[in-house]
Amino acid sequence: MTSRDDPTVGELSEGTILRRILDRVGPSAAVVGPGDDAAVLAVPDGRVVATTDTLVHGPDFRLAWSSAFDIGWKAAAVNLADVAAMGARPTALLVALAMPDDTRISFVAGLADGLRAACDELAPGCVVEGGDLTVSDTLTVAVTALGVLDGREPVLRSGAHPGDVVAIAGEMGVAARGLELLFTRFADSDGTPNALTSEAFAERLVETGDATAVTRQLRPRPPIGMGPLASERGATAMMDVSDGLALDATRMADASGVTIDIDVRCLGPDAARALSGGEDHALLATFPAGGELPEGFTRIGSVHDRTHAPLLVDGDPFQGRGGWDPYRDWDTGRG
Amino acid sequence: MTSRDDPTVGELSEGTILRRILDRVGPSAAVVGPGDDAAVLAVPDGRVVATTDTLVHGPDFRLAWSSAFDIGWKAAAVNLADVAAMGARPTALLVALAMPDDTRISFVAGLADGLRAACDELAPGCVVEGGDLTVSDTLTVAVTALGVLDGREPVLRSGAHPGDVVAIAGEMGVAARGLELLFTRFADSDGTPNALTSEAFAERLVETGDATAVTRQLRPRPPIGMGPLASERGATAMMDVSDGLALDATRMADASGVTIDIDVRCLGPDAARALSGGEDHALLATFPAGGELPEGFTRIGSVHDRTHAPLLVDGDPFQGRGGWDPYRDWDTGRG
Numbered sequence: 001m002t003s004r005d006d007p008t009v010g011e012l013s014e015g016t017i018l019r020r021i022l023d024r025v026g027p028s029a030a031v032v033g034p035g036d037d038a039a040v041l042a043v044p045d046g047r048v049v050a051t052t053d054t055l056v057h058g059p060d061f062r063l064a065w066s067s068a069f070d071i072g073w074k075a076a077a078v079n080l081a082d083v084a085a086m087g088a089r090p091t092a093l094l095v096a097l098a099m100p101d102d103t104r105i106s107f108v109a110g111l112a113d114g115l116r117a118a119c120d121e122l123a124p125g126c127v128v129e130g131g132d133l134t135v136s137d138t139l140t141v142a143v144t145a146l147g148v149l150d151g152r153e154p155v156l157r158s159g160a161h162p163g164d165v166v167a168i169a170g171e172m173g174v175a176a177r178g179l180e181l182l183f184t185r186f187a188d189s190d191g192t193p194n195a196l197t198s199e200a201f202a203e204r205l206v207e208t209g210d211a212t213a214v215t216r217q218l219r220p221r222p223p224i225g226m227g228p229l230a231s232e233r234g235a236t237a238m239m240d241v242s243d244g245l246a247l248d249a250t251r252m253a254d255a256s257g258v259t260i261d262i263d264v265r266c267l268g269p270d271a272a273r274a275l276s277g278g279e280d281h282a283l284l285a286t287f288p289a290g291g292e293l294p295e296g297f298t299r300i301g302s303v304h305d306r307t308h309a310p311l312l313v314d315g316d317p318f319q320g321r322g323g324w325d326p327y328r329d330w331d332t333g334r335g
Numbered sequence: 336m337t338s339r340d341d342p343t344v345g346e347l348s349e350g351t352i353l354r355r356i357l358d359r360v361g362p363s364a365a366v367v368g369p370g371d372d373a374a375v376l377a378v379p380d381g382r383v384v385a386t387t388d389t390l391v392h393g394p395d396f397r398l399a400w401s402s403a404f405d406i407g408w409k410a411a412a413v414n415l416a417d418v419a420a421m422g423a424r425p426t427a428l429l430v431a432l433a434m435p436d437d438t439r440i441s442f443v444a445g446l447a448d449g450l451r452a453a454c455d456e457l458a459p460g461c462v463v464e465g466g467d468l469t470v471s472d473t474l475t476v477a478v479t480a481l482g483v484l485d486g487r488e489p490v491l492r493s494g495a496h497p498g499d500v501v502a503i504a505g506e507m508g509v510a511a512r513g514l515e516l517l518f519t520r521f522a523d524s525d526g527t528p529n530a531l532t533s534e535a536f537a538e539r540l541v542e543t544g545d546a547t548a549v550t551r552q553l554r555p556r557p558p559i560g561m562g563p564l565a566s567e568r569g570a571t572a573m574m575d576v577s578d579g580l581a582l583d584a585t586r587m588a589d590a591s592g593v594t595i596d597i598d599v600r601c602l603g604p605d606a607a608r609a610l611s612g613g614e615d616h617a618l619l620a621t622f623p624a625g626g627e628l629p630e631g632f633t634r635i636g637s638v639h640d641r642t643h644a645p646l647l648v649d650g651d652p653f654q655g656r657g658g659w660d661p662y663r664d665w666d667t668g669r670g
Contacts, residue, residue: 037417037420037421037492038418038421039386040382040384040484041385043378043382047378050375053431054431058470058472059470060469094479096388096479098475134391136391136394142389144431146383149375239372
C-alpha cells in the first residue's frame with residue numbers, strides 16, 4: 001500500500017484526521033457534540049460520574065499483539081468499567097490521542113472503530129463526544145468516560161458492612177492468563193514480541209481456553225450493564241477489579257473498615273490466578289445478606305467485622321502475591 | 336540531592352505517588368472526590384461541559400524551558416479556556432499523567448502545584464478531582480476539564496450574526512512572541528534548548544515586554560472569568576483563540592456562515608503576530624451591535640453577511656499566514 005492510499009498523520013491536517021475519526025465513532029447524542037471548544041452533555045439528575053484512564057505503548061500494549069481496533073476497544077472498556085463500578089451508566093467518552101507522525105490513517109480509523117465497537121457492545125448509548133489530537137513519540141490513548149446515575153446514589157467502595165455477601169460479575173484471571181500466553185508463546189527468548197497473525201494464533205493456542213484468554217487480554221469484556229443493575233438491587237459497595245481480586249478486595253475492605261473473607265471454592269479451577277491476575281475488569285460488589293443476588297453476580301465470600309487482616313481466604317489471612325502491578329507485570333519494552 | 340531525598344516515581348508505589356499529588360491539589364469539592372473508581376460531580380442545571388487537551392514533551396514543551404510548575408499550570412490553563420469559551424464555569428479537572436520511571440517525585444509535586452495554582456488564580460473553585468498515573472517514555476499530561484453553565488445556554492462558535500460586534504478578551508500574539516524568544520535566545524544554533532535559569536532570563540530578556548512574553552508562553556493567563564460574563568451579557572458566539580486570531584476567526588466565520596472583518600488598528604502595535612500567533616487562549620466573542628461590551632472585552636471588528644471570504648482584514652480578504660499549527664510551530668525535538 002502506498003502512502004497515497006494510506007497517508008501518515010504527519011501528511012494530513014489535524015482537521016482531516018479529526019473528520020476521519022468522527023465519521024467512524026457514530027452520531028453524537030450530546031447537547032453539543034464534537035466540533036466546538038467543549039462538549040455539553042445532559043445529566044438530568046444533576047450529577048455526572050467522571051473517570052480517566054490511559055493506555056501507553058509499551059507498558060500497556062504491544063503493537064505486535066494488539067491491533068488498532070484492540071487498542072481502541074481496550075481504552076474504552078477499562079474506562080467504561082470504572083463508570084459502571086459507581087453504579088452509573090456511561091454516556092460519553094472524550095479521547096485524547098497522542099501519536100507519532102508516521103502513524104497511518106488506517107491505524108487511526110481502526111482505533112476509532114474499536115472505541116465505537118466497545119461502546120456499542122458493552123455500553124450501548126455511550127458515544128465519543130470529543131477529544132484531542134497531539135504528536136508524540138509514544139502512542140498514547142487517554143480516555144475520559146462520563147456517566148449518569150439516573151437518580152440512584154453512587155455505589156462507593158467504602159460501603160461494605162459486616163454480614164454482607166461478597167459477589168462478583170465478570171471473569172477472574174482470564175486476562176492475566178492471556179498475558180502470560182502472549183509473553184510465553186508470542187515472544188522470543190529475549191522478550192521481543194512476535195506478530196499475532198491469525199496463523200500464529202491458531203497454531204500456538206490449541207486449547208479453547210487459551211484463545212479466549214488471549215482475546216480477553218486484548219479486548220476485555222467488563223460487564224458494564226451489571227453496574228447499574230447491582231446499584232438498583234441494593235449493592236452496598238462496588239469496585240472494578242483491575243489489579244486482581246486479592247489487591248482490590250483488600251482495598252475495598254480497607255475503605256469500608258471491614259474484613260473480607262473469600263471462599264476459594266467459589267473462584268473456579270484457577271483460583272490463584274483469579275486472586276492475583278489483573279485486567280479482567282470484573283465488578284466486585286457487596287450485597288446485604290439474605291437477598292437474591294442479581295443475575296450475573298456470583299457469591300464468592302462474606303464481609304466480617306474488621307480484624308487485623310483486611311483479607312482472608314477460607315478464613316486465613318491471605319499470604320499470596322499482593323496483586324497486579326502495571327509497573328511490574330508488563331515490562332517497559334515495546335514492539 | 337540523593338535519591339532518598341527525592342526518589343523517582345519508579346522507586347515509589349502508585350499509591351504513594353497519588354497521595355503525594357492529592358496532598359497538594361487541595362481539598363475536593365465534589366460529591367465523590369479522588370479515591371474511588373470515578374469522581375461524582377454536582378451539575379445542578381443538568382448539563383456538564385467537558386473538554387480534553389494534552390501536553391506532550393517535545394511538541395508542547397521543553398524541560399529546559401518549562402518547570403514542572405509551568406507544565407502543570409499550562410495543562411490546566413488551556414483546558415480551563417476551552418470550558419470558559421462555552422460560557423461555562425470550570426469546576427473540576429481530571430489529570431492523566433504518563434511519566435518516565437526516572438521522573439523525580441519533586442517534579443510531580445511541582446506539576447501538582449502548577450495545576451492547583453492555575454485553578455486558584457484563573458478559575459477559583461475548580462479542583463483536581465481525579466486522575467490516572469501511567470509509565471511512559473514520553474512525559475504526557477492529559478487533562479480533562481469539566482464545567483457548569485449555571486442555567487445559561489452554551490455559547491457556540493456558530494452563533495455569530497451579521498451586524499454583531501467582534502470582540503476579544505485577553506492577549507494576542509504575546510505567547511507566540513515568547514516562543515520566538517525562546518527559540519532565538521535560549522537555544523543553540525542546532526536548536527538545542529538552553530536552561531532557562533533566572534540569570535539567563537534576566538540577561539537575555541532585557542525589554543520588559545520580552546520577559547512578559549516568555550512568561551506568558553510558559554504560563555498563559557486566559558481570562559477564564561470573562562467566559563461566563565460574556566454569556567451573561569449576551570454573547571452570540573465565542574471560542575478560545577488557541578491557533579491565532581486569523582485561523583480561529585475563520586473557523587468562527589465558517590461555523591456561523593458569516594464573514595468576519597477585523598479592524599487591524601484594534602490589534603495593537605503587533606498586529607501581524609496577533610493575527611497569526613497561537614497559545615494566548617484569549618476569548619474571541621461576538622455581541623449584538625449597540626450594546627456596551629462587558630468590561631475586559633475590546634472591539635476588534637464586525638460581522639457581515641457571508642461573502643466568498645470568511646475573513647477580511649480592514650475589508651480585504653486575509654492573505655497572511657493561516658495561523659498556528661502545533662505540528663509546525665514547535666518542532667519534534669526534546670530537551
